Amino acid sequence: MTTDVWLPFHPHEIAGLPEGPAYHFWDGGPEYPADPADCDFYVVPYMKGSEVAVxxxxxxxxxxxxxxxxxxxxHVEPGLPLLAPGVRLCNARGVHEASTAELTLGLVLASLRGFPGFVRGQDAEEWRAGFYPALADKSVLIVGYGSVGAAIEDRLAPFECAAIERVARTARTAPRGPVHALAALPDLLPRADVVILSTPLTPDTKGLAGADFLSRMKDGALLVNVARxxxxxxxxxxxxxESGRLRAALDVTDPEPLPAGHPLWHAPHVLITPHVGGSTSAFEPRAKRLLAAQLTRFVTGAALENTVLVTR
Known part of the structure; x- marks a missing residue:
């Protein structure tokens, strides 16, 4: 029987796809390109939301x-109960790390050095000179130390930070140093000048940065969210x-997209970007290489990469 593959790219645009499968282009439109019942390998349309994905x-x-x-x-998890046991769910580890880490560093530097105020000053033809915080000599806490968190630290390394601490679901030792468990946050948060969230959204991390978490951050600290x-x-x-105690730089918000009139748009000391951590020129070539490699493994019976769970 022919293997059916659904792709959010036209197959002729992906170099190295293995021969044999029937490839169907679907990027979330109202009409399906083929019978979903025949699909063997489903590539979820990118950035089209949970409704489309599921x-x-x-x-x-x-x-x-x-x-x-x-x-x-x-965005896919709500649909997992609809699947038969044994379906492998794979993510795009290796595709977004560089772009997300670049944006993270950009958000940190822009927020500390006052770039939003400079842009507003340019619009108003105002020369807003003065002293601004530097990243050098600051203590940074990365909450969520997977591949994205590690890529963020790689880019922080040349900036002469006073300290970089790492937190993940469980404690371990990484090449750059110890990784603390989430339970260590109450002790780590008061020491950090910059707190970067790069953790997956799970039941354990939903609302993680709530009132208690934020209250433990030091006065004047910067919260950066590139997670969810x-x-x-x-x-x-x-x-x-609004109290002026903390600052924030957010690539993701709740709700999202942030609706017009939401108070977060005009809150003091906040920089907002519209969930563009992975949406760069690096995305397509890396995504296509991943798909060509994964599908080659699939048709040859080799083990897939990036399997994060198997349905039961």
Whole structure:
């Protein structure tokens, strides 16, 4: 029988795809390109939201692999109960690390050095000279030390930070030093000038940066969220921003997209980017290389990379 593969790219655009499968282009449109019941390998459309990602899953009775093009899988998780046991869910580890780490560093530097104020000053033809915080000699805490967190630290390394600490779900030792468990946050947060959130969204991390977490951050500290919006409790963050005690740089928000009129848009000391951590020129070539390699493994029976769970 022919192997059916659904791709969010036209197959002729992906070099190195193995011969044999029937490739179907679907990027989330209202019409399916083929019968979902015949799909063996489903590549989830990128940045189209959970409704699109999950829509065909109930009909995919034969699917063996669901491949996301994002590092996170939270947009697919609502549909996992619809799948038969044994379906492999794979993420896009290796695709977004560089771009997300670049944006993270950009958000930190822009926030500390006052870039938003400079842009507003340029618009108003005002020369806003003065002294601004530097990243040098600051203590940084990375919460979520997977491949993205490690890539962020790689880019922080040349900036002469006073200290870089790492937190993940469980404690371990990484090449750059110890990684603390989440339980260590109450002791680590008061020491950090910059707190970077790069953790997946899970039941354990939803609302992680709530009132207690934020209250433990030192006065004047910067919170940077490149994880998922619901990792931060928006109401608690707004209270800290409006008091002037904390600053924030957010690539993700809750709700998202942030609607017009939301108070977060005009809160003091906040820089917002519209979830563009992975949306760069680096995405397509890396995503296509991943798909060509994964599909080659799939048709040859080799072990897939980036398998994050198998349905039961």
């Amino acid at each position: 829509r065909p899953l109930a009909a995919m009775a034969a699917v063996q692999v669901v491949q996301t093009l994002s590092a996170g899988i939270d 919006g619901p990792v931060v409790d928006t109401k608690s963050l707004l209270a800290e921003l």
